[in-house]
Amino acid sequence: xxxxxxxxxxxxxxxxxxxxxxxxxxxxxxxxxxxxxxxxxxxxxxxxxxxxxxxxxxxxxxxxxxxxxxxxxxxxxxxxxxxxxxxxxxxxxxxxxxxxxxxxxxxxxxxxxxxxxxxxxxxxxxxxxxxxxxxxxxxxxxxxxxxxxxxxxxxxxxxxxxxxxxxxxxxxxxxxxxxxxxxxxxxxxxxxxxxxxxxxxxxxxxxxxxxxxxxxxxxxxxxxxxxxxxxxxxxxxxxxxxxxxxxxxxxxxxxxxxxxxxxxxxxxxxxxxxxxxxxxxxxxxxxxxxxxxxxxxxxxxxxxxxxxxxxxxxxxxxxxxxxxxxxxxxxxxxxxxxxxxxxxxxxxxxxxxxxxxxxxxxxxxxxxxxxxxxxxxxxxxxxxxxxxxxxxxxxxxxxxxxxxxxxxxxxxxxxxxxxxxxxxxxxxxxxxxxxxxxxxxxxxxxxxxxxxxxxxxxxxxxxxxxxx
Ligand code: AMP
Ligand code: ZN
Numbered sequence: 001x002x003x004x005x006x007x008x009x010x011x012x013x014x015x016x017x018x019x020x021x022x023x024x025x026x027x028x029x030x031x032x033x034x035x036x037x038x039x040x041x042x043x044x045x046x047x048x049x050x051x052x053x054x055x056x057x058x059x060x061x062x063x064x065x066x067x068x069x070x071x072x073x074x075x076x077x078x079x080x081x082x083x084x085x086x087x088x089x090x091x092x093x094x095x096x097x098x099x100x101x102x103x104x105x106x107x108x109x110x111x112x113x114x115x116x117x118x119x120x121x122x123x124x125x126x127x128x129x130x131x132x133x134x135x136x137x138x139x140x141x142x143x144x145x146x147x148x149x150x151x152x153x154x155x156x157x158x159x160x161x162x163x164x165x166x167x168x169x170x171x172x173x174x175x176x177x178x179x180x181x182x183x184x185x186x187x188x189x190x191x192x193x194x195x196x197x198x199x200x201x202x203x204x205x206x207x208x209x210x211x212x213x214x215x216x217x218x219x220x221x222x223x224x225x226x227x228x229x230x231x232x233x234x235x236x237x238x239x240x241x242x243x244x245x246x247x248x249x250x251x252x253x254x255x256x257x258x259x260x261x262x263x264x265x266x267x268x269x270x271x272x273x274x275x276x277x278x279x280x281x282x283x284x285x286x287x288x289x290x291x292x293x294x295x296x297x298x299x300x301x302x303x304x305x306x307x308x309x310x311x312x313x314x315x316x317x318x319x320x321x322x323x324x325x326x327x328x329x330x331x332x333x334x335x336x337x338x339x340x341x342x343x344x345x346x347x348x349x350x351x352x353x354x355x356x357x358x359x360x361x362x363x364x365x366x367x368x369x370x371x372x373x374x375x376x377x378x379x380x381x382x383x384x385x386x387x388x389x390x391x392x393x394x395x396x397x398x399x400x401x402x403x404x405x406x407x408x409x410x411x412x413x414x415x416x417x418x419x420x421x422x423x424x425x426x427x428x429x430x431x432x433x434x435x436x437x438x439x440x441x442x443x444x445x446x447x448x449x450x451x452x453x454x455x456x457x458x459x460x461x462x463x464x465x466x467x468x
Contacts, residue, residue, distance in 0.1 A: 003060060003362040005229075006306060008237060008260040009158050013364060016259065018228045024063045027223040028054065029257070031215060031232040031240070032068040032114070035095035036076040040280035041296065041311065042266035042273035044106055046233045048297060049263040049305040049365075051108040053231065055408045056361045066111040069218045070096055072118050074211050078198050088198050089118070102283045105293035106300075107410040115218040117209065121200045123217040124209040128187045128202075130251045139204055143190035149183065152246040158260060159238035185243050186210040212243035219256075220248060230257035235272070237262055263305040273311060286316070295319045298411055302371050306364070322375075327413050329378045330402060331465075332385055337395035344393030346401070353377040354401035361408065374405060418464050422451040426462055429455065 002015040018026045030050045033039045039047075047068075054064050071077070072092040081091035096116070103110070117124075128145055131137035136151040149155050149163075156163045191199040191206040199206040209217075219227060225248065232241060241260065248256040265272040268279045286296055298319035303309040346354075353373050360369035381398055384390045390398075406412045418426075429444035448455055453464045 001359055001362055003057075004364055005259055005261055006364050008262050011160065014259065018062065019226055019258065020228075024061070026057055026062045026064045027226070027228045028057075028064055028066040029215075029219045029223060029227050029230045030066065030068045030111070031236055032070050033095075033099055034071040034074055034076055035092040035099060036074075036080045037095060037275060038098055038282040038284060039102060040273060040275065040282050041286065041300065042233075042280060044102065044108075044283060044296075045266040045300050045309060046231070046263050047103065047108050048106060048300040050231050051106075051410070052301055052305070052361075052365060052367065052408065053229070053261065054109060055410065056358075056365060059358060059404065059408050060362070065223065067113040067115065067219060067222045068111040069215060070099070070114055070116045071211060071214060072096070072116045073198065073208055073214075074117075078195055078208075081198070082194070082196050092116075098284075105283060105287070106297045107293065109410075113222050115222060117214040117218065120214070120218050120221060121209060123221045124213045125188075125200075125202050127213060127217050127220070127247065127251050128209075131187065131247065132204075134250065136250045137187055143205055144186050144207065145188035145204055146184040147187055147243070147246060147250075149185075149246070152250055154249070155242060155246050158242050158245060161238065185212060185239060187213050187247070212240055213247055215240070216244050216247040216251075216256075219244070220252065225252035225254045225256070227257040229259045229261060231261045231263070234262045234264055261305075264308045266300075266309050266311050268311050281311075291316050291320075294411060294414070295323060298323055301409065301411075302367055304364075304366060304368055323411065323413075325378060326374070326411065329382060330399070330413070333381065333390075333395045333399050333402075336385060336390055337392050337399055340392035340396050342393060343397030343400055344391055346394060346397045349380060350377065350394075350398055350401070353380070354398075354405065357405050358408075377401075418453055419451060422448055422453050422464070425451070426455060426464065430462065433457075 004013045005016050006012070007014045017023065020026070028050075030047070032047075033043055050066075050068075054066055057064050070092075073088060077088060077092055081088045084091060100114075128137055131147065132139075132145070134151075136148055137145050138148055139145050187210050188202060188204060188207050189210060190204075191208070195208065198208060200208060219230075230241065230244075237260075245256050267273065271277055271279060273280045283293070283296065287293070295316055296319075299311075299315050300309070302319075302322075353376055357370045357373040360366045360373060363369070377398070381390065425444050425448050429441050429448070432438075432440040432444060445455055448464075452466060454466075456463045456465065
């Protein structure tokens with residue numbers, strides 16, 4: 001069965017085939033954060049969805065080259081650094097660092113490239129120069145440069161807007177982007193005193209790039225003129241992605257992106273979670289309340305990306321209990337598997353359950369179907385374990401299947417390895433036991449427990465399990 005994705009451009013499920021002639025290499029561009037604050041978990045819904053996409057493609061044998069940009073110059077970052085009276089680069093660095101830390105907490109795989117807009121201003125100027133040469137861009141009286149929409153009749157196709165109905169100059173209401181005008185959009189914003197010392201020289205005078213040209217330039221510089229997949233939240237469709245298409249295709253003459261995938265929003269009481277609405281939690285807020293990155297990842301990843309996700313603490317509690325169930329099951333299997341190394345052939349029921357996890361994801365990342373397979377597998381193996389029907393070799397085989405599944409989910413319990421200190425105490429305890437020093441042995445057992453490990457004495461020697 002082929003992998004199919006819902007393409008915002010066509011509004012249809014389409015079979016996914018990358019442009020690369022070998023059919024393996026996938027060029028993926030994902031719009032990243034504006035680094036003027038800590039990202040909220042609505043933003044992370046987008047990044048976790050993109051992580052699921054990348055990991056599933058990799059599980060299907062594709063070689064994904066991913067770019068995620070950092071918007072480190074725009075109105076908000078300039079406002080932030082001016083308020084604090086610090087340099088733009090110093091202001092954004094703190095939020096860049098925090099962002100990478102948060103991605104780690106949520107187990108999002110690192111993209112190959114995290115370009116910062118301020119490192120690509122030369123490429124942006126070059127694109128604008130080509131647009132000027134083609135008379136698609138023009139410099140207005142305010143010295144800023146604009147994209148002449150009348151030169152790009154395709155504008156509006158991604159968002160399925162009928163441009164005839166939109167009179168020039170009409171403002172389009174869409175959350176925080178209401179400033180954007182359906183009329184010509186800015187490519188280069190001429191410097192004014194509100195920008196302080198944030199400015200770059202250009203053939204058209206000092207200024208700074210517009211947000212849309214940032215992504216066009218970084219995507220083209222790193223992945224070339226043709227992307228396979230371009231992602232973002234639905235709020236990015238218009239005008240941001242529409243503008244990216246207009247700029248990039250006008251410069252290169254090539255189709256900019258072949259599949260457009262957009263995640264629905266994370267909602268709080270029926271409203272989009274956003275900084276401007278003030279109804280947001282950062283990842284740090286939730287960690288401070290005692291939730292783990294793994295639990296938050298579970299809550300974000302397990303709702304199909306095109307459905308709105310209602311954020312609640314009950315949802316996080318459900319994530320916690322689902323993970324507990326998975327952990328208990330995996331520990332049971334690991335126990336059963338302890339005496340085998342090679343897997344036995346899996347009974348068809350288990351093998352097909354594992355395979356179905358991936359075929360569900362092939363259908364536009366149907367994660368709720370796929371998670372259903374995981375819990376079916378858990379229920380069936382638990383029953384079979386109760387009935388004594390699972391050999392050690394089958395347990396190894398199921399655990400291998402789970403490992404493949406988890407290469408996509410990224411939900412495995414943190415690997416617990418005993419510290420060298422704990423291992424040294426285990427060794428001392430063995431010596432004490434050999435010498436029949438039982439009191440000393442008990443003292444060491446407690447000391448090991450205090451380090452987070454329970455020692456069980458088995459016929460194969462001491463075995464450590466995490467102290468819950
Ligand atoms: P921004 O920093 O606002 O440009 O947003 C970064 C990414 O997060 C974009 O792909 C947005 O579409 C996405 N995003 C913003 N708010 C939400 C939300 N409440 N739910 C899901 N995705 C969001
Ligand atoms: Zn973008």
